[in-house]
Amino acid sequence: MSGMTGLSQEEAFARIRLLRSPHVGPVTYAQLLARFGDARVVLEALPDLAGRAGKPYQAAPERRIHEEIAAVRKSGARYLFHDSPDYPPSLAEIEAAPPILTMRGDPAFALRPCVAVVGARNASAAAVKLARDFAHGLAEAGFTVVSGLARGIDGAAHEGALAGGGSTVGVIASGIDIAYPPEHAALQERIAEEALLLAEQPPGTEPLARHFPARNRIIAGLAAGTVVVEAAPKSGSLITARLAGEMGREVMAIPGSPLDARSHGCNQLIRDGAILAQSPQDVIELLTGFDGTPRSAFRDTAPAWVAAEPLSDEPAEVIDLLTTAPVAVDELIRQSGASAAAVQLSLLELEIVGRLVRHAGGRVSLAS
Structure with a gap:
């Protein structure tokens, strides 16, 4: 097993x-x-x-x-x-890396240099074609294209990668045995048979809204860089891009017309410092070493797994320092005057009884 x-x-x-x-x-x-x-x-x-x-x-x-x-x-x-x-080192490096995944296919696809290609579900025809062409070019250049099997841009990215040499990873928000959206059932099966399909949720889990941000952190975590093809200002693709940036990975966006709301997300990302990408070559150049071979953007550091902080035998008194507003664990350590190990143990005890919620960026709050 x-x-x-x-x-x-x-x-x-x-x-x-x-x-x-x-x-x-x-x-x-x-x-x-x-x-x-x-x-x-x-x-x-x-x-x-x-x-x-x-x-x-x-x-x-x-x-x-x-x-x-x-x-x-x-x-x-x-x-x-x-x-x-077989666990991808790029994913092991992120905060709150998934401890157990279920997979169908060949895990070697996720061990190669990966690029995430994400974007709008209700994408324009031009953007869908761009996503397909970008993914095709990236797969031909030796990258694995990672996406989330959603309608629109995601589906086009997987299809382009399959056509460009077959190197793709589909990360789904449901259990491994559930195809969503239903019209991607054949595509999902093809990815599982010819490339790699990953799920964090147990089998039988329906793709609920709260599972998608968790799925997005896996997509961003696997990839050396994330390319956003088309995205409305408050979309899941932008969450993926921001997560990628926080992880120290490259963030790229394809610019679009200011007249189309679906371009506003990408144009805003570029304004905020994402790299403008107009062709697959732009992405390949950014993620390729001097010798012309694809490189992973993540540095060879010890995975987060090894760095899990030790716990002490006695918990610190931190409950009075907590509210429902998220605060950095470092701040709790500073204010409590206790050791990091004692604070971590106290937080762990609060979490397993449902009184603590963990947030991105090493922050915690009381459960409301």
């Missing part, structure tokens, strides 16, 4: 169960695993940790995990764990 060396069936099962348990997000998961070293030990420790925060705790029922694993197998998928050699 684990599809990797060194991970026993029992540990793989415990990891899935841990991640599916109440209030365990990617950050908490990483911290708990770093502290206890083994998901089975973490599951035994959770009731005590929650008890200190004043609540009883129940991990996800084992039956549900058995059902999930059966559904993953039935859909022809397998699990990709954060410490697998």
Whole structure:
């Protein structure tokens, strides 16, 4: 089941169960695993940790995990764990990297230099053609084109990449066994069979609105750079672009007519410092080394997984410093006068009983 060396069936099962348990997000998961070293030990420790925060705790029922694993197998998928050699280093580097993904296809596609191509669902015909042409050119140049299988720009990007050599990754907001939108069912199946399809949500999960920002961080995290083809000012594609910028990746946008609202997002990105891209060559030049080979923009640093901060044995008193307004964890450490390890433990205990919410940029708040 684990599809990797060194991970026993029992540990793989415990990891899935841990991640599916109440209030365990990617950050908490990483911290708990770093502290206890083994998901089975973490599951035994959770009731005590929650008890200190004043609540009883129940991990996800084992039956549900058995059902999930059966559904993953039935859909022809397998699990990709954060410490697998197949896990993309570019993704491991981001804050709150997904600890477990399900995949269909060949994980090698995500290990090559990747470019995200994203944009509007209700895209213009000209933009759809541009997306297809850009993706075709990028795939021919040796890049893997990453997108989200949505209507409009995403679908065109995947089709262009498949035509340009087949190197593409589809990241979906639903479970691996659900095709959305329905008209992309054949395209999704083709990506799963010829390239790589990734999902963070368990099988059977419908693509709910709150899953899309999480999906977008994976798209941005896989890629050395993100190209926005066409986007309205408040769209998901712009969220992906901003996430890419925060991750230190390249952000590129194709300019458009100021008369079309669908161009305003891209034109604004360029005004804000994104690189103007008018041809696939512009993107290729930006993401290619001096020797002409595609390079990944992320630096070879230790993945965030290794850097999960150690936890102390005693939690710090931080509850009085928190409100429903997000605040940086660094600020809590400064104001509490406690060690980073003690503050992190306190936050973890609050999170697993549902009293704490984590936000991007290392910020936290009380749950409202």
